[in-house]
Amino acid sequence: MNTPPYRVLVTGSRTWDDVTAIGAALEQAVIDAGERPVLVVHGACPSGADWHADHYARWMRGKGCAVDVEQHPANWRPGGIFDRSAGFRRNAEMVEAGADVCLAFIKNGSRGASHTAKLAQEAGIPVRRWTA
Template sequence: MTPFRVLVTGSRDWPTPDVVWSALNDALLEALTAGRPLVVVHGACPRGADQHAADWATVARQFATGVVEEQHPADWRPGGILDRGAGFRRNAAMVRLGADVCLAFIHRESRGASHTARLADTAGIPVRRWTT
């Protein structure tokens, strides 16, 4: 069975975890209705929307089978040198892997989350946006 892939992108300072959780609950319902497992793809930022998605996945696995978390951390300091483009390359790689839907949580016009949402749009991945 092909998993239902949900790409979560969002601001590091996304202020409302309940919005992320509600969106992921809806995605889980879509996956379950289609009889497909759910894969939650995110950039592994230790705060903000990525962390809210990770927390949701941890709890969801306790109540639903077939929930998988797929983390894609950016390599910000290869060789100890700051690489400011690492997040944008990671975002593009996540989009290239494909998704059934992209959930974009954009706070204060976040460049990274906006970038990922634009790439997903271009790739034909439906994007659901929340902005603050």
């Protein structure tokens, strides 16, 4: 029987640069998961919290931890037209997919990360917040 992964939804500012906070949060998630594998879910931003969480999770996997990554990039230009709401829709989809915990790394009141944390909380997902 396959054990479902412990889903860790990471949301954060594009300018988040505190790798230590992200690493400590992901390491705690691995502890919290117990025997379950960990799946780090994020929005695939090429900078900030998503980028750091992705790289830290992959580093952990390289060290033998049962950690994998699931990316959810926003479709910013469907049909070649810029869509300002794409990130918010993507965030809602990640929350709807479910998670065991949401790690929110919010810098300067990031609207996207704050929105995702709020949606997660409303969905009954425990939210752990870091702010800068």
